[in-house]
Amino acid sequence: MGRILGLFILSLLWLPLPATADDMETLPFSNLSFPEPETHYSATQECVEPEEEMRKNHMNYILHQRDKTVHEGIRTRQHSLEECVNCHTAKDEQGEYIPVNAQDQFCSSCHTYASVSIDCFQCHATKPERSSTLHKVSGGAVHHSDQALTSNTLQIPAAEGKDK
């Protein structure tokens, strides 16, 4: 009888546990860490588009901009890959830029996790070379890398928390 009870308890351990609030911290991307930009796009917005939009659709913005730039000569900077690099590149202890696609840097941290290989940087520069022309404000607010996501729809923290 004791043996049957033991097996029953063991089998319970193998059952998938129902999702609870405690499990949300292990949702995709929530515990990835990567360098945060020192500046924000504006006082109310961290990136060039709302953060949740950029998380999902950054590739579409870049793709669209790429064709506009190459074929039509439209060189607006808001959605240009160069401005991505300008903001999201970190510096090492010597003050030298680390390539944005190096391990654990901004681009590669998520793409490695999601097993998505990108080939932007076979051709494109991985370090800033000329200063940004976007008007930016100094940041300092922490977001996704410090705060666990609290839902499975990858929502960004409330807007009032962004201007700390």
Add this chain to the structure above:
Amino acid sequence: MSENSKPVDPSRREFVVKASAATSAAAIAPGVFLTAPASARPADQPVTGDKRWGILVDTNKCADNCNDCVTACETENGWGDSEPNSAPEQRTQWIRTVEIKNKSTGYAKTLPLMCQHCETAPCVDVCPTGASFRRDDGIVLVDKHICIGCRYCMMACPYKARSFIHEDLHDQKPWAPRGKGTVESCTMCVHRVDEGGTPACVEACSAENHNALIFGDLYDENSEISRELQKHDSVELRGDLGLNTGVRYRGI
């Protein structure tokens, strides 16, 4: 090539100049003209066919053994020593100096040779993917996102103006993306032109006071390049091919 041997009657010339000015600028009132000052295109507007960019190379002004335009292009676009593992004849050359020689007289001349930005470009004709294209303002480019590296365009180009990259590159310039497996050539410094600037080679030539290169809009009859082309004769390289090149030469 033909030279005007007959001296032009000054009064007649003056009349022609005035007449062309009158047709280009419609007067709506005395002293008021409809011509707008040349202005840069807004950054969010696509290029149009209203302009056609070109370069005039005056080889008479090219200094002996001068390589400044080539060096300037290397620095600007980052192609100079980017391929250490490739053979010299394989390495990228967006612009190079070429010596041409008249075999019967022995007269030799050095000139810079780059993509001639043809109106009917053979490289565009043969490209199987549409990567090789001509922008509306006449600049011929490679869209490296679409290029599959087949190198048909390199075979089609009568000027051997295009190069293929054989090895992995690092530290490219943000304004001049380049990568292994794609074909590239002179872009007429399209990133500068789009912001109202002039190509790096032209700038370097002027900086040395050689002024052998003139950049400008071929469709604007008041631009320096158009006035120069109107004043003195110039030729297209391999004019027999009828490509209507954007780069023209004088003194050869």
